Amino acid sequence: MMDLVQKEHERLSKRLKSSQSIKSVQEAIDLLQSTRDKVASDPSQASISLAKLQTPIKSTFDAINDNLKETHGGLNKYSKSLDKLFKDRPLPNSEHDALSAQEHLINRAIAMHLLREGQFSVASAFLSEIAEKKAAERQHEIDSDAIDEAAALLDIGGVPSSKVRDQFHNMYHILHELKENNNLLPAIEWSRNEENKMALEARGSNLEFELCRLQFVWLFHGGHEQRGPTPGGRHAALEYARREFQVFLPRYLREIQQLMGAMAFTPNLQDSPYKNIFNNQSAWADVSHSFTREFCALLGLSPDSPLYIAATAGAIALPTLLKLQTIMKAKRTEWTTEHELPVEIPLPPSYLFHSIFVCPVSKEQTTDENPPMMMPCGHVIAEESLKRLCKGTRFKCPYCPNESHPRDAIKVFL
Amino acid sequence: MAAEFTSTKLNADNHLLLDQPLLRLPQELARRNLKSVQRIVEREKEYVLPALKDAAKASMSNEQTPNQTLATLDAMISRMQGLKRKMENLHQEEKKIHNQSRKRIQHLEQLYEIPSLTDVKYDHWSRVRLDRLVVDHMLRSGYTESAQQLAQEKDIENLVDLNVFVQCQRIAESLRHGETKDALQWCNENKAALKKSQYNLEFELRLQQYIEMVRTGDRTKFVDAMAHAKKYLTPYIETQSAEIHRAAGLLAFPPDTKAEPYKFMYDSVRWVYLSRLFIRTHHELLSLPSRPLIHIALSAGLSALKTPACHSAYTSPSSNPHSTTTSVCPICSTELNELARNLPYANHTKSSVEPDSVVLPNGRVYGLHRLLDMSKKVGSLQAGTVKDPTTGQIFDESDLKKVYIM
Numbered sequence: 001m002m003d004l005v006q007k008e009h010e011r012l013s014k015r016l017k018s019s020q021s022i023k024s025v026q027e028a029i030d031l032l033q034s035t036r037d038k039v040a041s042d043p044s045q046a047s048i049s050l051a052k053l054q055t056p057i058k059s060t061f062d063a064i065n066d067n068l069k070e071t072h073g074g075l076n077k078y079s080k081s082l083d084k085l086f087k088d089r090p091l092p093n094s095e096h097d098a099l100s101a102q103e104h105l106i107n108r109a110i111a112m113h114l115l116r117e118g119q120f121s122v123a124s125a126f127l128s129e130i131a132e133k134k135a136a137e138r139q140h141e142i143d144s145d146a147i148d149e150a151a152a153l154l155d156i157g158g159v160p161s162s163k164v165r166d167q168f169h170n171m172y173h174i175l176h177e178l179k180e181n182n183n184l185l186p187a188i189e190w191s192r193n194e195e196n197k198m199a200l201e202a203r204g205s206n207l208e209f210e211l212c213r214l215q216f217v218w219l220f221h222g223g224h225e226q227r228g229p230t231p232g233g234r235h236a237a238l239e240y241a242r243r244e245f246q247v248f249l250p251r252y253l254r255e256i257q258q259l260m261g262a263m264a265f266t267p268n269l270q271d272s273p274y275k276n277i278f279n280n281q282s283a284w285a286d287v288s289h290s291f292t293r294e295f296c297a298l299l300g301l302s303p304d305s306p307l308y309i310a311a312t313a314g315a316i317a318l319p320t321l322l323k324l325q326t327i328m329k330a331k332r333t334e335w336t337t338e339h340e341l342p343v344e345i346p347l348p349p350s351y352l353f354h355s356i357f358v359c360p361v362s363k364e365q366t367t368d369e370n371p372p373m374m375m376p377c378g379h380v381i382a383e384e385s386l387k388r389l390c391k392g393t394r395f396k397c398p399y400c401p402n403e404s405h406p407r408d409a410i411k412v413f414l
Numbered sequence: 415m416a417a418e419f420t421s422t423k424l425n426a427d428n429h430l431l432l433d434q435p436l437l438r439l440p441q442e443l444a445r446r447n448l449k450s451v452q453r454i455v456e457r458e459k460e461y462v463l464p465a466l467k468d469a470a471k472a473s474m475s476n477e478q479t480p481n482q483t484l485a486t487l488d489a490m491i492s493r494m495q496g497l498k499r500k501m502e503n504l505h506q507e508e509k510k511i512h513n514q515s516r517k518r519i520q521h522l523e524q525l526y527e528i529p530s531l532t533d534v535k536y537d538h539w540s541r542v543r544l545d546r547l548v549v550d551h552m553l554r555s556g557y558t559e560s561a562q563q564l565a566q567e568k569d570i571e572n573l574v575d576l577n578v579f580v581q582c583q584r585i586a587e588s589l590r591h592g593e594t595k596d597a598l599q600w601c602n603e604n605k606a607a608l609k610k611s612q613y614n615l616e617f618e619l620r621l622q623q624y625i626e627m628v629r630t631g632d633r634t635k636f637v638d639a640m641a642h643a644k645k646y647l648t649p650y651i652e653t654q655s656a657e658i659h660r661a662a663g664l665l666a667f668p669p670d671t672k673a674e675p676y677k678f679m680y681d682s683v684r685w686v687y688l689s690r691l692f693i694r695t696h697h698e699l700l701s702l703p704s705r706p707l708i709h710i711a712l713s714a715g716l717s718a719l720k721t722p723a724c725h726s727a728y729t730s731p732s733s734n735p736h737s738t739t740t741s742v743c744p745i746c747s748t749e750l751n752e753l754a755r756n757l758p759y760a761n762h763t764k765s766s767v768e769p770d771s772v773v774l775p776n777g778r779v780y781g782l783h784r785l786l787d788m789s790k791k792v793g794s795l796q797a798g799t800v801k802d803p804t805t806g807q808i809f810d811e812s813d814l815k816k817v818y819i820m
Contacts, residue, residue: 001427002526005437006519013512018451018505025498029491036487043480050470050483057466061459068452075448079441085427086434091703091710098757099709103555105753106708110548112749119567126552126560133556204791204803205738251791297735297742306744311547311708312540314715316531319428321714341761345718346421348531353743354723355732355767355779360820365762367722374773378818399820412777412817413731414723414767 001085008074008081015074017067028060089322113307115168118176123165164299171295178288182226184215187291199298207294209252212244214287216259217278234266309351317345340365355414361385361398366414373409377402380412424536426526432543432711433522438701439575440515447508449606451501458497462490517572546573547708553579554706556587582696589689592682594619597692607699615695617654618688620646624661625679629669636665713757720745720759729804731778732767737803738791739784765819772814774802779817 035053039046099106107130114123152161174190177183190196191208200207220237222230245256262274269278280286293303302309324343357372358365359382366372366382374380379399381389389395390406397404469486472478478486521542528536545568552561558580565571588596601608601616608616624647627639647658660675667676678684697704723730724745733743745754768781780803789800798811 002430002519002523006523009512009515009519013516016508016512018501018508021451021455022498022501022505025494025501029494029498032487032491032494036484036491039480039483039487043483046480046483047470047473050466050473053466054470058463061455061463064455065459068448068455071448075441075445079445082437082441085430085437089428089431089434091431091434099713099753100705102753106551106712107555109749109753110551113544113548114564119564122560122563122567125563126557129557129560201792202806203735203737204788206791293741294738297738300735300742300748302742302744302747304744306747306749307712308541308544309744310715310719310750311544311711312715313718314711314713315429315432315540315543317714317718318431318710319425322431339758341717341758344761344763347718348422350532351719352766353719353733353741353746354721354730356721356762356765357767357819358762358765360765363763365722365759368726368728374777374817378816380817380819399818410773410777412773412779413728414779 005078005081005085008078012071012074012078015070017070021064021067024060024063028057031056089319109307112164113305115165116305118168118172120165120169120172167299171292174295175288175292178291179284182218182284184211184218184287187211187287188215190295196298200294203294203297205294206252207290209248209255210287210290212248213255213259213277214283215244216240217283220278234263238263313347313351316347316351320345357414359385361389371411372414374412375402375409376404383411422531424525424528424531424533426528429525430522432547432707435702435707436518436522436546436573437515439578440511440518442700443578444508444511444515446604446607447504447511451504454497454500454504458493461493465490514572521573542568542570542573545570547706547711549574551706551708553583556583558583578700582693585696586689586693589692590685592685594623594688597688600692600696604699608695611695611698613691613695613698614650614654615691617647617650617657618691621657621661622684622688625664625684628664629680631668639665712753716745716750716754717757718760719743720754720757721762722759724751724759725755731780731804734804736806737788739780739788739803767819771817771819773817774800774807774809775813776802776805776807776809778802778804782814785814 031053035049038049107126111123111126114120114126170190174186177186188208188211191200191211197208216237218226219240220233221227222233223236227233241256241259245252248256258274258277262269262272262278265272265274269275289303296303320343321341328342356365357380359372361381362385364370364382370382370384372380373383373386375386375397377397377400379397379402381398386406386409389398392406394403394405396402465486469478469483473483524535525539528539530536545564549561549565549570552558552564553574553576558576561574561579562576565574565576585596585600597619598616601619620642624639624642627635627642643658643661647654647661651658660679664676664679667673669680671677671680694704696702703710721743723733724743729736730743730746731740733740733746735742744750767779768784770782771779772782772785773779785800785803788803789795792801795801795808799808800811800814801808
């Protein structure tokens, strides 16, 4: 289909005759001009010259109109190819736009997305335009209230927006150093900040060690020179290990032993069992990714831009939802008004974040109001199903011979 | 495996839903451009050909002096030069439009070369799409400066429609300030297309002009107002007769009247209404969706991702920021959580939990492997104990219980 569109557009481009038409106009002008000159120099020639003009001028216009007709035909064919491409796929209608009342939340999601992407100047232009518009809507000059209000879009929980912006600035700076300059030091410094260190430890994060290990490998390969393993690099790496790795014992004893063991293989690391640690192509990308994940987690945020994930998931879901909309319309209901989408949307596995529990009895997803309950035998069903099955007395698990009393079932959290 | 394949396969034809305006808009612009050329060519043709004929006739019968003939020719030359200049301008615009279409087609064609949604090339493409959607949203909201900057930094100026929206905003803004001139001029430029519009923009604008004349309370203006009504409103008598009668009645009521519907007709909110009506009409004419594309993408995407756990009172063990064992869900993340609150959650017909799930005495379910791994990472933990990654509680390994999810 797209091929057809592309072909028709190419054909159309060949049927654009504007320059030709403009040339015809110029020729007509030249003709008029030469006639004028002739009449000026010899007035007796006026009537014959004018008579001679009629046909060529008329055919100039005819030629232009022919060109326009040809372009028109090309445009029509092109637009038909678009109709074919988008046939039966109208955009969802606007009758029910649940999000239009939530403009400020959308703006917030966008502003935070821009910060994540490191688009700091666009983000600040965006916030100030929001402030201007708010002020204009209140019919008075832009005031500090509006600016504060727009800036407050970025507050996260109790954290004020200026701090959030600084945080992302910091994240972007650290990532930039990491990716562009292979400079791990700002990241290491961040992971050692007292508050962060504690939070990372509580998360069971390996970030600090991962960063330091890569620093070790980097030094080993010659630091800024990256000339591969040299005695100098080896020396610098060992020096670094002696200075920095103490704190990682005993938690990372095995990993540190591996690094040290690898030293024995130089210069033949390539053939050693440690080659993956030292020649890992994706090491820098991996460590950047870990850093971003940890940094965002400490702010309670997801590592990838939620706006990006949601918009992409939306594009994947739309074909299914549109098909549904057509069906629902016939039944005079809209999917956005239900608690649950009426149809399953196949998303790639990486778009699944939570565990999903569908009660095997009622086939419904459990919720806070109807939570999953585990019977003593270890089988789980929804609370409502449980109540329906037991009627207050002992009952048999629908999935095994075990019998139990409903009060022995416990609420579980998936 | 089969299910996974279908959920990651990329069907480009189906996928191009949000991208219709990307091609439709320049196609509409090209059509308009052609119409403009046709109009000016026709106008000059209708002037030049008869004028030439008359001049020849007059010259033949000696009714015209040579000087008059020269003057006629000069006039014709200057009009043809005017025509050429206008055609050149439109030609420049035409080239720009078609170049833009070509770039856009190329961009969409890239999608056809990507087999899978998990391909890194799809990730890249989808990020460009998001940038487009964000710029679209900014332009529609009137955040022109931000839109311009973003388009420039992301190098997607050919994939967004800055000028179209800037012009639209300018006219909408002039209406909000109580001016009809720009909007009426726009109506005039789009006369033919407006006939097919489902809205009555031009009528409403003319009605507003009438209301403003009556508002003055000046008797002489009333005469103008009636002449205005006769000229611009009565042609709509078949479809708008109620409004026209109301307009006539307005003459009897002063601007501070409490009587409806006249009070409402005098109300300044009518300008806001006109401004919105203009935007709706403008978008209709250019095949632009009436609401921002990002709303369409998000309302589908938020629901497709949302689970009952995203707004639960309890922290979800399978996705939270408290440990490295899980990744924060985008709907739970601050950016989108409130936005998704009132949308439906995704439909699932099958449970999906870790196969080695165990339950802790506090009722929280984790994959055993994940749990042990995490407990190992947290130093300072006694052998034989595990730590709940979410709550931080410590339990004996012997208290873990296997849980069966059917």
